[in-house]
Amino acid sequence: MLDVILTIAYLVGVISFLFLFVLFAVWFERKLSGWMQDRLGPMETGGFQGWLQTIADAIKLLLKEDIIPEQADKPLFRLAPYIIFIGTLGAFAVIPFGAHLIGSDLNIGLYYIIAISSIIAIGILMAGWSSNNKWSLYGAMRSAAQIISYEIPIGLSLLVPAVMAGSLSMQTLVAAQGGGFWNWNFLQAPPFGLIAFIIYFWASVAEVNRTPFDIPEGESELVAGYATEYSGMRYAMFFMSEYANLFVVSAIGATLFLGGWSSPLPFLTFIPGPIWFLGKSMVLVFIQMWLRWTLPRLRVDQLMGVCWKVFLPFSFLNLIVVSFWMLWVK
Amino acid sequence: MRTALKENYFKQIWKGISTTLIGMSVTIGHLFKPSVTLQYPHERWPMPEGARLRIQMDFDECTGCGACARACPVDAIIIEVLKAQAGVDLGETSNGTKKRLHVLKFDVDNAKCIYCGLCIPPCPTGAIHFDLDYEAMKLTRKELIYHFSIMTSDEVETLREADREAKAKAAAAKAQAAAEKAKAAESAPKKPNQSDSSS
Numbered sequence: 001m002l003d004v005i006l007t008i009a010y011l012v013g014v015i016s017f018l019f020l021f022v023l024f025a026v027w028f029e030r031k032l033s034g035w036m037q038d039r040l041g042p043m044e045t046g047g048f049q050g051w052l053q054t055i056a057d058a059i060k061l062l063l064k065e066d067i068i069p070e071q072a073d074k075p076l077f078r079l080a081p082y083i084i085f086i087g088t089l090g091a092f093a094v095i096p097f098g099a100h101l102i103g104s105d106l107n108i109g110l111y112y113i114i115a116i117s118s119i120i121a122i123g124i125l126m127a128g129w130s131s132n133n134k135w136s137l138y139g140a141m142r143s144a145a146q147i148i149s150y151e152i153p154i155g156l157s158l159l160v161p162a163v164m165a166g167s168l169s170m171q172t173l174v175a176a177q178g179g180g181f182w183n184w185n186f187l188q189a190p191p192f193g194l195i196a197f198i199i200y201f202w203a204s205v206a207e208v209n210r211t212p213f214d215i216p217e218g219e220s221e222l223v224a225g226y227a228t229e230y231s232g233m234r235y236a237m238f239f240m241s242e243y244a245n246l247f248v249v250s251a252i253g254a255t256l257f258l259g260g261w262s263s264p265l266p267f268l269t270f271i272p273g274p275i276w277f278l279g280k281s282m283v284l285v286f287i288q289m290w291l292r293w294t295l296p297r298l299r300v301d302q303l304m305g306v307c308w309k310v311f312l313p314f315s316f317l318n319l320i321v322v323s324f325w326m327l328w329v330k
Numbered sequence: 331m332r333t334a335l336k337e338n339y340f341k342q343i344w345k346g347i348s349t350t351l352i353g354m355s356v357t358i359g360h361l362f363k364p365s366v367t368l369q370y371p372h373e374r375w376p377m378p379e380g381a382r383l384r385i386q387m388d389f390d391e392c393t394g395c396g397a398c399a400r401a402c403p404v405d406a407i408i409i410e411v412l413k414a415q416a417g418v419d420l421g422e423t424s425n426g427t428k429k430r431l432h433v434l435k436f437d438v439d440n441a442k443c444i445y446c447g448l449c450i451p452p453c454p455t456g457a458i459h460f461d462l463d464y465e466a467m468k469l470t471r472k473e474l475i476y477h478f479s480i481m482t483s484d485e486v487e488t489l490r491e492a493d494r495e496a497k498a499k500a501a502a503a504k505a506q507a508a509a510e511k512a513k514a515a516e517s518a519p520k521k522p523n524q525s526d527s528s529s
Contacts, residue, residue: 034365036368290358
């Protein structure tokens with residue numbers, strides 16, 4: 001009984017954290033894009049730097065009419081945003097926020113994350129197909145191709161920390177990196193840990209469909225990709241999943257390569273783990289936003305080329321080298 | 331062929347990484363640059379000298395000569411004047427021109443105005459100038475007609491009444507004078523006639 005209550009409490013906590021993060025991240029991204037373009041971004045709503053802007057936008061989206069196209073496959077159309085959101089939320093079960101703050105310390109946590117985030121591709125395909133709209137379908141096909149392609153380098157580079165720690169459990173992976181920043185995985189087996197981290201980070205940008213890899217929703221060619229026919233609350237759901245995914249991939253990167261909730265220096269352990277974890281994740285989120293407002297969108301063939309011709313061979317070689325390193329050097 | 335491709339491959343990867351880093355250093359630099367945005371309703375740029383905006387006029391300076399209305403190519407200025415009564419001093423403008431007319435109406439229709447500025451040079455007292463305020467939108471066209479005359483309709487009515495009375499009086503006086511003249515003319519030729527008849 002207590003387990004059930006605790007699980008529900010954790011779920012509620014995670015969902016409210018997600019909401020808060022999305023509200024913050026959307027505002028922050030708008031401010032950041034403004035500052036990087038010598039503008040100001042939202043300034044009016046809420047007084048200080050327009051901090052209420054996202055909340056106002058969210059309320060607006062929730063109050064909008066929910067339009068479903070007449071020729072749409074209605075059950076799939078209705079279901080798709082929830083599938084995507086479930087895929088995002090599912091990953092939170094094994095993300096370690098702190099030493100004891102984890103939904104479930106599965107012994108196959110890493111495997112579980114890779115598996116559950118693939119559900120997002122199904123949700124996107126559902127959304128694109130059921131919209132009965134060529135933009136949506138193109139966007140969905142591109143997105144599915146992209147996510148499935150980039151799963152491979154992501155998987156291979158995530159195996160590098162797993163090989164280093166000898167485990168797939170998230171808490172074991174974090175514990176193996178404890179004691180100081182020199183134990184973090186991106187500095188292990190130099191430079192192969194770093195290469196794995198960079199490949200993971202770049203591929204994760206593609207995985208969450210963000211610029212420069214946002215061809216599934218490239219406004220200039222596909223209007224809004226798989227979200228073209230969506231409006232109001234369902235669109236807000238897509239939007240939220242996108243930003244929640246941004247946090248998920250950053251959190252995984254922070255957990256596997258930047259030591260998770262462990263402190264960078266041994267005498268800083270008095271600062272609680274969740275703060276370190278969120279700080280590291282936010283740094284990665286910031287870098288993703290920074291990339292977004294720096295680089296233009298890639299072409300489809302370039303995107304696939306980078307994945308199959310560069311990321312895949314490098315991550316594969318990297319994994320093999322690290323495996324032998326662990327066998328012989330350590 | 332094979333080696334060339336290989337070189338190209340690594341070169342391209344290096345190019346991809348290095349140019350990304352260059353781009354990122356540019357954007358992070360702009361992150362700390364002050365913004366060029368002006369928060370418009372709270373701050374605004376000063377208008378440049380000689381900006382052509384709405385016509386503004388200083389009513390105290392107006393002599394009611396109507397030179398501006400004559401110069402206006404689109405008839406956007408409508409002036410109605412009334413001659414001052416004898417003995418009524420309307421004062422002088424700042425450059426010493428004596429005011430001789432009551433300006434009952436000085437309307438500028440900003441819906442018609444083409445902001446050419448041709449009304450400004452003819453004004454003998456320099457009463458007309460461009461206003462530097464540019465937020466001139468109104469809800470109806472009627473509101474775009476600016477009334478510069480400070481006279482109320484009551485005042486205008488009294489002035490017109492006085493003018494009418496004065497005119498009537500003048501007309502009466504004239505009529506009387508004419509009548510007297512006529513009488514005089516009537517009575518005057520009698521004498522020669524009499525003398526004629528007497529002679």
